[in-house]
Amino acid sequence: MKKTINIPLGSQHISLLEPVRFKFECENEKIISVDSDVGFVHRGIERACTTKFKFDAIGYVVARVCGLCAITHSLSYTAAVEKLLGGEITKKAKYLRILLLELDRIHSHMLCLSHTCENAGFEAMFMRIMGDRELVMEIQELLTGNRVQFDYINIGGVNRDINSEVAKKIIENLYEVKQRVLGYMDEFTNNWSLSLKFKGIGALSLDDAYSFNAIGPLARASGLNIDVRNEIDYLPFNEIGFKMQTQFEGDINARNIVRLNEIFNSILMCENIVNGLPEGEIFTKLKGKPNGEAIVRFEAPRGELMYYVKGNGSAMLERVRIKTPTFACIPAFTHIFVGENYADAPAILASFDPCLSCTAK
Amino acid sequence: MLTSLIKAFTNLFKKPQTIDYPVTPIIKDREYRGLIEYGEESCIYCLKCEKACPPGAILFVKTETPSENEKNKKGLQYHYNPYLCIYCSECVRACPKPDEALWQSNKKPLPATKEGKVNESWFELEKLKKTE
């Protein structure tokens, strides 16, 4: 008689927000092997970028790959095209780009933390974090004119300048967010259902993180010093106070703590930017058509995002390739599940913060 | 334990986080990116906005009854699809006469209804544009 049973998780499941399917082979409660399947929502965006849209419109197309890291997508694409066009954008535009990138990271991490709480059965905390997240959404709306689709970045700079009113509001709201996040820090380290229950669950060792090519907060929670913000000189992250956040346990709790620390770091960076914004123009006109190949990497909230752009001197690009963070992490995901209890699977999955709309674009 | 009890009790009398929409209206920011508005008198019919628009939400199509505007030599008429528009304001940046011919308001579009035939009429225009 067969000793194991197969339990599918997804493609639609109460604890999943997005369509991914994991097939667990379980022996009693233990998961002994995992099979994963993504690609339920393929939208053909890469193809559309090379057949339907001219290169200067694609920044707006790729922003629609994902609602949470819209800014990283348009930023990576624009940076790649700027590389091909060979222009330099102003310092102020660079700072404003980082500002929005970091605001995006704050609210994305808050979303992930709230889902971790929800999957731990802690509804009240979920509501609290989602409520506080509005503070960040509010300043993003003030800054860009829209809550989700920022459409803030264009080739050559950014679309809107920041005025003193908005700057004041940003500082105020970020201060408020910081106080709230300090409160979460307490909950996430001392509350029984959020910390003790998560300690030692879903652990990924440093060696495994390395060999399975984990990236983003998942890798940093295992002690791997990997953050694209530290490696690129395209945007001046180190100038404005970027600090790598790592933990060593590699379990769910460590991932939560890494995210919380990153929120603090991002708030600090945003404050530094708003207080020390250089003078200058926000937009430089870049001429020409992209010709050649460019690769650009950025740190999205979930890890490294890579864009490959190939142009042939005409308005239509030859190839746009997007490698998203969740896609790169899937081998590590499946490895982590092995040996865990099936009951913990939703909590582990939430702690990965998977973004399937990115993965299956 | 005590603090959580006190908190739970005070929470009973707190205002809810959500607002009572539609009784209380949502406060829109002045700078909110909304519908694109068009001033025919100032337009010089350079068609830059049409070219700049990423989703193609602005179309200039030939009409039988063109406007009086002397710049309108080809007899075109401006059409705008608020449901296709992504409010990116590329058109306004491309326009040589922003604020007079083309500008962005903070208004929201009305919900599209079946009776309005939003898609059908727009597809007609697109077809016309292609055959020109």
Ligand code: SF4
């Ligand atoms: S705002 Fe953007 S999408 Fe809307 S009409 Fe203008 S260019 Fe087109």
Ligand code: SF4
């Ligand atoms: S860009 Fe401005 S002036 Fe030119 S056609 Fe459009 S609205 Fe008219």
